[in-house]
Amino acid sequence: MLRITFNGHANFLLENGEYSILIDPWFTGNPTAKANPMDYEQIDVILVTHGHGDHLGDAIEISKKYMAPIVAPFELAGFCQRRGAHVIPMNHGGQRITECGRVKMTNAIHSSAFIGKGAEYTGNPCGFIIDFGGQRIYFAGDTALFGDMKLIGELESPDIAILPIGDNFTMGAKDAAKAVEFIAPKHVIPMHYATFEVLDQSPDAFIEAIAHLDVEPVILEVGQSHEFGG
Ligand code: NI
Ligand code: MN
Numbered sequence: 001m002l003r004i005t006f007n008g009h010a011n012f013l014l015e016n017g018e019y020s021i022l023i024d025p026w027f028t029g030n031p032t033a034k035a036n037p038m039d040y041e042q043i044d045v046i047l048v049t050h051g052h053g054d055h056l057g058d059a060i061e062i063s064k065k066y067m068a069p070i071v072a073p074f075e076l077a078g079f080c081q082r083r084g085a086h087v088i089p090m091n092h093g094g095q096r097i098t099e100c101g102r103v104k105m106t107n108a109i110h111s112s113a114f115i116g117k118g119a120e121y122t123g124n125p126c127g128f129i130i131d132f133g134g135q136r137i138y139f140a141g142d143t144a145l146f147g148d149m150k151l152i153g154e155l156e157s158p159d160i161a162i163l164p165i166g167d168n169f170t171m172g173a174k175d176a177a178k179a180v181e182f183i184a185p186k187h188v189i190p191m192h193y194a195t196f197e198v199l200d201q202s203p204d205a206f207i208e209a210i211a212h213l214d215v216e217p218v219i220l221e222v223g224q225s226h227e228f229g230g
Pocket of ligand 2: 169
């Protein structure tokens with residue numbers, strides 16, 4: 001069993017009944033997030049795709065509270081470790097068997113820095129392949145469309161793809177639909193829309209753009225969960 005809960009923007013909770021994984025856990029300042037990250041019973045692993053505030057979010061505090069490692073690109077993991085977090089540094093193309101199962105780091109075409117007083121370098125942005133709850137999930141992170149998504153589809157055959165669709169900072173509806181064609185998942189969950197004014201405000205154009213493909217769109221309201229598999 002895999003339960004996926006949407007916490008708004010790119011923030012997702014994955015549960016299999018035994019373990020819990022948080023991805024891009026932006027709660028504080030997220031205009032849509034309703035959950036309090038300090039209220040969970042347990043968090044076992046945290047995945048962070050890049051250093052932008054809307055993805056790193058509360059990861060460091062969550063890591064400290066739950067003693068949960070942050071899986072992140074090497075430089076971003078170092079950034080988190082220097083602030084007291086537990087970390088699993090990785091880099092693109094590598095995989096690792098974590099407490100929660102296999103995690104593989106994929107490419108993403110985007111940028112990555114932590115913008116505080118200055119801009120601190122946090123490595124290259126990434127996506128993840130996650131084997132969890134009997135499903136294979138491809139979490140693309142913030143990214144443009146790229147042709148090697150075809151390879152991800154071919155080599156990993158993800159059951160579920162979680163893709164940004166909001167445009168401006170990432171793929172928009174049309175490019176995300178091409179990504180679905182490349183990856184060929186059974187289910188697709190759109191993310192990274194309707195949070196900021198410059199992003200697309202609904203998934204309608206994306207749903208229309210994938211209507212001809214053999215894929216089930218799973219549209220989650222903030223706070224809503226969906227269960228996959230038996
Ligand atoms: Ni970003
Ligand atoms: Mn973002």
